[in-house]
Amino acid sequence: MRLDKLDLNLFVVFDALYQDRSVTRAAERLHLTQPAVSNALARLRQQFDDQLFVRSPSGMLPTPVAEGIIQDVRKALALLGRSLTNNAKFDPANASKTLRVGIHDSLAPMVLPVIAQELHHKAPSIDLHSYYRDRANAVEALKSGDLDVLLDSPAVNAKELRQQPLGESHYVVAMRKGHSLAKRKLDVEAFIKSKHVHVSSRAKGRGQVDIALNALGLKRSISARMQQHQPAADITANSDALWTTPLILLKGTTLIHKPLPFEVPPLSWNLYWHLSAEEDPASQWLRKTIANACSTLLQQH
Structure with a gap:
């Protein structure tokens, strides 16, 4: 393969096809027609003497040859992009x-x-x-x-x-207005006796609060576990459950909060x-x- 005979734009198409696994989506990404992308793929196949992408029920899958060159292609495109922009001034007021x-x-x-x-x-x-x-x-x-x-x-x-x-953001203990603990000092004993709402991106496993409690030889009762924070706020606002959460996540809610009665590293x-x-x-x-x-x-x- 002779570099002086190779159109570097073909590698832009190659990268888009690798990302999208579809001629249609790659064409949309690059603002090209589907025939133009198909033509570029045909030229790439000829240059590498390989199919590069093969059709399957889940889209166009890269061949081992395509997998072997994708990182080098991306590095080369990034280097070229930096070379073109490093000396250019960026004007945010007029950038699109x-x-x-x-x-x-x-x-x-x-x-x-x-x-x-x-x-x-x-x-x-x-x-x-x-x-x-x-x-x-x-x-x-x-x-x-x-x-x-x-x-x-x-x-x-x-x-x-x-x-x-x-x-x-430091962890605090959130509760609804009017909660029985609202006007009392929240100690570890009251914390442990309460029901709790727990938010985690994982389906199971302990969070920072439970790890800290375990170090103290304690365990809390989690009555609701979920992956989103808004439902946790809603449940806490309409029950006697406590929600231990970074303070920033209480912005925009009606919940009140108290200091956590034991140490947990901030998020x-x-x-x-x-x-x-x-x-x-x-x-x-x-x-x-x-x-x-x-x-x-x-x-x-």
Whole structure:
């Protein structure tokens, strides 16, 4: 294969096909016609003497050859992109693009409005799209470019990612107004005797609160367990159950709260991005904007 005879745009199509596993979706992503994408795939197949993608009931699956070159292709495209943008000035007031944010369900209600307000005032032509992804898929989305940034806990680990701490929020014990404990000091004994609501992204397993209680030789009674925070707030507001949660998550609820009567480490959040975007001026501006907005919000809680 001679590089001087190769159209580098073919690799852009290759990357889109790998991400979308569909000629139709790849064409939509690249704003091309389906015949144009099909033609590019045919040329790639000829260059590599391999099918690269084969049809299946679940979409176009990459062949071993395609799997073997995808990371090098992405690195090359990222390097070329940086070369084109590193010397360019980014003007947010006149920039037109879409910011794709992966954000944990717990943070979205508080953080997204703040980010949207910042963009409205400083970059009115930048659109905000948010997606909830589990951590494994979110990391892959950052690698592929489906996400620009990810806001999540420090549990995310991948050597290809860069990260910046955004802040933390301390745990408190939330309860409804009029609760029998509302005007009393909440001690460990009263905490243990109460029923509890527990939120976790996992279907089973102990959280930070239960780990701390276990270290004290104690165990609480969990009457409701769920993966979303809004139902937890609703259940707590309409029952005598207690909900131990980071303070920031009580914003916008009618719940009152008391200090947790034992020590639990605060919940922290980080901002993540792929190393290929490290020096990109647009990414740098977006990261700074998000970090400033989120840090201010988290420091209040």
